Amino acid sequence: MRRLGHFERVIVIWLVVSAIAMTLVAIFLTPILPPGNGGAEASSQRFDNEVLTLVSTLVCALIFVYFGYVLIVFRQRRATDGDGPPIRGHARAQLVWVVTTTVTVLFLAAFGTYELLGGAGGGQGAKPVFKSFSSDQLVSAKDPPLQVQVIAQQWQFTYRYVSNGGFESAQFVLPANRQVELHVTSLDVIHSFWIPSLGVKADANPGFDNIAYLTPTKVGNVRIQCAELCGLFHGYMFDTGRIVSPSAFAAFVKSQSQFVSPVTKYLPSFSGKYLPDPAFRAG
Amino acid sequence: MSLLQKLAAIAAALVVAGVLIGFYIVDILMAGPKALRPGTPGPNGSVNLTIQTVAAAGSTLTANPSWVSYFVRDPSNQWRHSTIWTLPAHTLVHVTVYQFDGDSGLRNPFLAKVRGTVGNSMTVNGKAMNVLNPDDASHTFAIPQLGLIVPLKGVADNAPNQCDFGPCALSTAHQTITFSFYTPKKGRYRWQCFVPCAAGFLAGFGGPMQTLGYMDGFLNVV
Numbered sequence: 001m002r003r004l005g006h007f008e009r010v011i012v013i014w015l016v017v018s019a020i021a022m023t024l025v026a027i028f029l030t031p032i033l034p035p036g037n038g039g040a041e042a043s044s045q046r047f048d049n050e051v052l053t054l055v056s057t058l059v060c061a062l063i064f065v066y067f068g069y070v071l072i073v074f075r076q077r078r079a080t081d082g083d084g085p086p087i088r089g090h091a092r093a094q095l096v097w098v099v100t101t102t103v104t105v106l107f108l109a110a111f112g113t114y115e116l117l118g119g120a121g122g123g124q125g126a127k128p129v130f131k132s133f134s135s136d137q138l139v140s141a142k143d144p145p146l147q148v149q150v151i152a153q154q155w156q157f158t159y160r161y162v163s164n165g166g167f168e169s170a171q172f173v174l175p176a177n178r179q180v181e182l183h184v185t186s187l188d189v190i191h192s193f194w195i196p197s198l199g200v201k202a203d204a205n206p207g208f209d210n211i212a213y214l215t216p217t218k219v220g221n222v223r224i225q226c227a228e229l230c231g232l233f234h235g236y237m238f239d240t241g242r243i244v245s246p247s248a249f250a251a252f253v254k255s256q257s258q259f260v261s262p263v264t265k266y267l268p269s270f271s272g273k274y275l276p277d278p279a280f281r282a283g
Numbered sequence: 284m285s286l287l288q289k290l291a292a293i294a295a296a297l298v299v300a301g302v303l304i305g306f307y308i309v310d311i312l313m314a315g316p317k318a319l320r321p322g323t324p325g326p327n328g329s330v331n332l333t334i335q336t337v338a339a340a341g342s343t344l345t346a347n348p349s350w351v352s353y354f355v356r357d358p359s360n361q362w363r364h365s366t367i368w369t370l371p372a373h374t375l376v377h378v379t380v381y382q383f384d385g386d387s388g389l390r391n392p393f394l395a396k397v398r399g400t401v402g403n404s405m406t407v408n409g410k411a412m413n414v415l416n417p418d419d420a421s422h423t424f425a426i427p428q429l430g431l432i433v434p435l436k437g438v439a440d441n442a443p444n445q446c447d448f449g450p451c452a453l454s455t456a457h458q459t460i461t462f463s464f465y466t467p468k469k470g471r472y473r474w475q476c477f478v479p480c481a482a483g484f485l486a487g488f489g490g491p492m493q494t495l496g497y498m499d500g501f502l503n504v505v
Contacts, residue, residue, distance in 0.1 A: 153391055154488055155475065156427045168393040170430060187390050188479070188486055232493045236428070236473045259403075262414040263396035 042199035152191035152204035172241035209272025341448030362450035366500025386437025399431030
């Protein structure tokens with residue numbers, strides 16, 4: 001029986017170590033990878049993170065096995081002042097290295113492109129360049145996204161329910177299992193609207209309508225926070241949103257729109273961005 | 284200089300730098316207003332809190348006399364310049380605001396709706412209201428973590444006998460706003476003004492809007 005060479009030994013050890021490591025990673029690490037499974041985008045992002053983690057596990061295992069093997073097998077066993085044997089290159093090793101890294105990089109490029117083109121996880125909707133529904137499309141579309149505007153100001157987010165009459169509320173409530181089109185803007189400085197567990201983060205810039213999509217799938221509370229240093233109370237610019245059933249959302253719309261109706265008449269017409277007056281103090 | 288002397292010099296320099304950095308950090312931590320217990324006993328275990336808002340803080344109690352500011356009245360009936368107030372938990376707080384500043388207008392009209400107070404309402408000069416014309420707002424008293432916001436009506440521009448510098452006497456032109464709210468469980472809750480009322484600062488939100496002790500503060504609920 002032919003004795004395995006160094007290369008074959010490294011490969012065999014690597015395969016064994018990889019099988020063990022990937023099993024452990026799959027069991028213990030991937031279930032806790034962010035951002036979780038609270039929404040379609042979050043699930044897609046977590047799938048991407050799982051793939052990248054497993055690929056990283058393979059690469060790390062190869063590096064550790066290779067170095068471990070070299071340190072053990074090719075160590076200098078006796079003290080000597082002499083030079084080691086000259087290194088003249090190894091065509092096969094070079095070929096394997098180039099092919100392996102090329103395949104890995106091309107795989108990741110193809111995987112990333114496929115994920116982006118599928119609209120998965122980026123919050124950009126069904127396509128990478130996803131246009132907002134016009135009002136005509138909203139009427140004709142069978143299942144249009146729910147339009148909600150996020151208005152950032154120092155230091156609180158408020159929310160305008162565009163598809164439900166345009167009332168504004170301090171409460172962020174969304175129905176589960178329905179695509180939501182967020183229009184994110186700011187009235188003063190740069191903020192960033194971030195719901196970690198739903199995998200959505202969108203810059204809130206004054207004078208800009210930043211559109212992001214999400215489809216929450218699990219009923220429950222979500223933490224909202226500002227992810228852009230925005231002044232004295234940036235650290236306190238957080239909120240708790242609620243993902244509820246469609247019927248609970250309908251009840252919320254009814255009660256909240258009534259509650260805020262005294263102030264709704266003062267709100268400007270819905271716009272993707274606002275240039276509020278006064279921008280400066282009158283005095 | 285020997286190696287030992289060089290090492291000793293480096294060590295001494297590091298110690299001096301560390302002490303200076305320590306002083307700097309302590310100074311930052313100690314800066315800002317001191318917490319006050321401004322509440323006075325009210326009926327049935329409630330607490331009365333009396334505050335005022337002024338267009339210019341004045342030099343009597345503050346380091347920035349031209350800045351817009353809040354003041355709070357302590358149990359000895361003295362106006363104090365602090366926006367960190369200690370209040371008991373799960374207690375009804377009756378708030379009286381004497382508002383001496385002119386109107387600036389809210390940047391977001393939605394914040395003109397009174398929320399989070401008992402009955403989601405307030406009184407302005409004795410008249411019950413649950414919303415204010417956003418253009419009439421001079422300031423707000425808001426605790427976003429509690430969902431509480433009260434817009435404060437401004438003094439008319441042509442009102443006679445207006446106050447120049449705080450703390451202002453009640454004999455000068457002002458609006459009186461009252462409302463009540465329940466303090467939550469123990470914790471630290473920030474409060475703030477939402478009106479861009481910082482005259483002379485970018486977008487009206489610099490200076491006193493970004494400095495504890497003027498238009499922002501904390502409720503230390505204990």
